[in-house]
Amino acid sequence: MSEPLLVFRGIEKTFAETNILRNVDISLYPGKCILLSGNNGSGKTTLLKIIAGLETPSRAEIEFSGKSHSWKSAIRSIRREIIYLHQQPYLLSGTVESNVSYGLRFTHLNRKQLRESVKEALEWAGLADVAKQQAKTLSGGVQQRVAFTRAWILKPKVLLLDEPMANMDIESREQACDLLKRMKSEGMSIVITSHDTNIIDGLIDIHFSLSDGKLD
Amino acid sequence: MEGMLFTTQKALHLLVTGDPELWSIVMLSFSVSLKAIILTTPPAMLVAYSLVNGNFPGIRIILAVFNSLLSVPTVVIGLFLYVMLTRQGPFGDLRLLFSQTAMVIGQILLCFPILVALGYATINAADRRVRETAITLGAPWWFTILTVLYEVRFGLLAAVLTGFGRIISEVGISMMVGGNILGYTRNITTAIALETSKGEFAQGIALGIVLLVLAFVLTTFLTYVQGKQEMST
Ligand SMILES: Nc1ncnc2c1ncn2[C@@H]1O[C@H](COP(=O)(O)OP(=O)(O)OP(=O)(O)O)[C@@H](O)[C@H]1O
Ligand SMILES: [Mg+2]
Numbered sequence: 001m002s003e004p005l006l007v008f009r010g011i012e013k014t015f016a017e018t019n020i021l022r023n024v025d026i027s028l029y030p031g032k033c034i035l036l037s038g039n040n041g042s043g044k045t046t047l048l049k050i051i052a053g054l055e056t057p058s059r060a061e062i063e064f065s066g067k068s069h070s071w072k073s074a075i076r077s078i079r080r081e082i083i084y085l086h087q088q089p090y091l092l093s094g095t096v097e098s099n100v101s102y103g104l105r106f107t108h109l110n111r112k113q114l115r116e117s118v119k120e121a122l123e124w125a126g127l128a129d130v131a132k133q134q135a136k137t138l139s140g141g142v143q144q145r146v147a148f149t150r151a152w153i154l155k156p157k158v159l160l161l162d163e164p165m166a167n168m169d170i171e172s173r174e175q176a177c178d179l180l181k182r183m184k185s186e187g188m189s190i191v192i193t194s195h196d197t198n199i200i201d202g203l204i205d206i207h208f209s210l211s212d213g214k215l216d
Numbered sequence: 217m218e219g220m221l222f223t224t225q226k227a228l229h230l231l232v233t234g235d236p237e238l239w240s241i242v243m244l245s246f247s248v249s250l251k252a253i254i255l256t257t258p259p260a261m262l263v264a265y266s267l268v269n270g271n272f273p274g275i276r277i278i279l280a281v282f283n284s285l286l287s288v289p290t291v292v293i294g295l296f297l298y299v300m301l302t303r304q305g306p307f308g309d310l311r312l313l314f315s316q317t318a319m320v321i322g323q324i325l326l327c328f329p330i331l332v333a334l335g336y337a338t339i340n341a342a343d344r345r346v347r348e349t350a351i352t353l354g355a356p357w358w359f360t361i362l363t364v365l366y367e368v369r370f371g372l373l374a375a376v377l378t379g380f381g382r383i384i385s386e387v388g389i390s391m392m393v394g395g396n397i398l399g400y401t402r403n404i405t406t407a408i409a410l411e412t413s414k415g416e417f418a419q420g421i422a423l424g425i426v427l428l429v430l431a432f433v434l435t436t437f438l439t440y441v442q443g444k445q446e447m448s449t
Contacts, residue, residue, distance in 0.1 A: 054348045084352045090345035093367060093448065103353035136448075150353065 005030050005157060005189050006078065007063035008071075013046055014058045020046050021057070022213035028158055033180065033190040033203050038210035044193040045087065047210065048160040051191070052084035081157040085164065089147030091135035096127055096146050099135045103154045117153060125149040140167045148176070158189045165194065177203055227421035237398075238419060242426055245403035248316055249384040252323035257376055260328055264335030265361055269347065279336065285329035294392030297322050301393060314395035319403070322389035327379035334378060338371035338445075339364065370445035374438055381434045385427060 004027040013021040020043040028034070028051075038044050049055035053075040060071035062078065091099050101118045109117060122128045125145055130138060135146055144167050151159060165173050180190060180203055192204075208215045230238050267275055299305050301313040312318045346367045350360040365372060387405040394401035396410050404423045412420040 049348075052352055054351060079351070080354050082352070084348070086345050086348070088345075090343055090349050092346070092349070092363065102350075103355075106354040106356065106359070154354065 002029060002031075004028060005064070008051060009061045009063060009068070010059060011047065011050055011057050012059040013043070013050065013055070019213050021050075024210075024213070024215050026051070026208070026215065028189040028191070029205075030157070030187045030189050031184050032205040033184055033192065034206045034208060035204040036191060036193045036208050036210060037195060038193075042210045043213060044210055045162055048084055048162055048191065048193065051158070052082050052160055053079035054084060082160065083151040083154060083156040083158070084160045085147055085151055085162060087162040087166065088140075089143055091138075091143050091146055094135060095132050096135050096138070097122065097131045099146055100127070100150050100153060102150060107154070121149050121153040125152075141169065141172055144168065145172075148179075152179075152183070156188070158191070159183065161190065161192045163193055163195075165196070223417045224421060226418035227425065230418060230422045231425065235422075238422055240399065241402055241404060241407050241423065244316070244401075245384055245405070248319045248390075248403060249323060249380060252320045252383055253327060253376060253380045255320070256324050256327050256331055256379070260331035261335050261339075261365060261372065262361070264332050264339050265364065267332070267336050268339045268342075269364075282329045282332045282336075286333055290326060290386045290388030291392065292388075293322055293325050294389040297325065297389065297393045313393060314397060314401060316394070316401055318393035319390050319401060322393050323383040323386070326386060326389060327383050330379045330382060331375055334375035335372060338368050338375060341371070342368045367448075368445065370441050370448060374441045374445065377434055377438045377441065381431065381438075384430065 007025070007027045009025050011021050011024040011026070012019070024047065026034075026047070036044050036047070046055060050057045050060065050071075057071055062069050062071055062074045064074075064078065092102065097118060100121055101114060104114050104117060119128075122131050125148070127142075127145060127149060130142065135143065138146065144164070148164070164176060168176060180192075184190060184203070267279055297318065298313065300307050301310070301318055302308055303313075312321070342364055346364050347360060350363040355363060385405060387409055390396075390401070390403050390406050391409065394403065394406060396402045396406040404427055408420045408423050408427075
């Protein structure tokens with residue numbers, strides 16, 4: 001396999017004296033998709049949030065471009081290349097369009113590029129018709145698609161998806177799978193958590209399962 | 217003493233004919249309290265946000281301090297400020313005693329803990345995912361704060377309205393550090409308190425009506441705003 005993009009080593013996480021994660025190592029490769037399975041409460045969400053810099057680990061190291069850094073010192077700089085999608089996405093107040101363009105404000109795009117990029121993304125995701133609607137009024141499945149588009153438009157190097165298929169009907173699942181395959185072929189590194197392992201066959205390159213705080 | 221009916225008639229007359237002295241007192245109240253609330257809101261919201269999301273030692277103690285500051289009587293705040301600003305006091309050289317600035321400072325001291333406590337409760341009830349979503353989509357720290365505050369804006373507006381209602385109706389601070397000087401520091405509440413004691417009822421009743429109408433409008437608006445916040449969460 002090619003060089004890993006990022007390696008997380010020795011991740012430990014303790015909540016109220018319970019070890020949720022014990023010395024977990026995980027490597028993220030460009031263009032590869034990892035499936036993370038495990039029972040409810042096994043720590044999948046916690047692990048993804050630590051990788052995304054949204055949860056502070058008790059201990060962890062990050063390796064990239066041949067150097068090892070402490071989680072604390074490195075996470076700020078790598079966090080902008082990593083996007084985490086919630087199990088239940090939170091759409092911000094405002095229209096679908098304003099949600100999709102949210103992260104683009106922090107890039108170097110000018111107004112015109114921004115507008116074109118949003119338009120393209122909305123069409124790509126089949127959301128052009130609802131672009132002007134209040135995002136919070138949409139159905140769960142469509143909200144998920146908005147959240148996905150809002151992340152995709154930023155072209156992150158790593159995409160972390162927490163139970164992305166849970167709210168989707170079969171047709172949407174297949175669409176989402178195709179999308180993810182396309183993103184993989186563009187070199188994106190993807191981590192998905194799911195209980196259901198067979199629906200996303202053909203997408204998964206590596207399968208880990210989390211139990212007792214350890215990865216197998 | 218004139219008949220009650222006659223006095224009330226006179227009060228209404230003052231109100232509808234736009235008596236200049238009366239309305240200048242009303243404007244002074246609004247000007248002082250609006251300045252105080254505008255200056256207090258941004259720092260109070262920042263403090264409330266840090267108390268919810270920060271992780272530094274002593275958060276619980278700071279919260280407890282703000283909560284206990286809620287019940288400090290206004291005359292005590294007035295007394296404290298008086299001692300600070302009097303000629304012999306530590307800030308006596310600023311010559312601020314008996315000025316509008318002193319009233320603004322006193323009202324800031326009064327509403328700061330209110331805004332922090334109510335702001336804390338509102339921001340603490342905000343969905344955790346808002347902050348996480350902003351961060352993961354690359355928002356810088358200050359935009360993350362704005363995003364969270366914007367998601368609970370109706371709750372925060374309710375806090376601000378409550379604070380405003382409190383300071384525009386307080387007497388103790390305005391009396392002690394303002395001094396009720398006509399045309400300079402006399403506001404609605406000090407006018408009611410002092411003019412009434414001199415037997416000038418009509419103006420007092422007219423100002424009382426203004427304060428009651430304001431309270432009614434604020435409460436109605438507050439109820440509406442709180443309903444909005446509940447709907448949006
Ligand atoms: N903020 C927190 N404080 C205390 N305990 C927590 C916190 N967040 C998670 N936990 C605990 O950590 C454990 C792992 O939770 P996590 O959400 O990571 O599991 P999960 O594998 O994603 O579960 P699910 O499949 O139900 O989504 C659970 O026992 C949970 O109660
Ligand atoms: Mg989970």
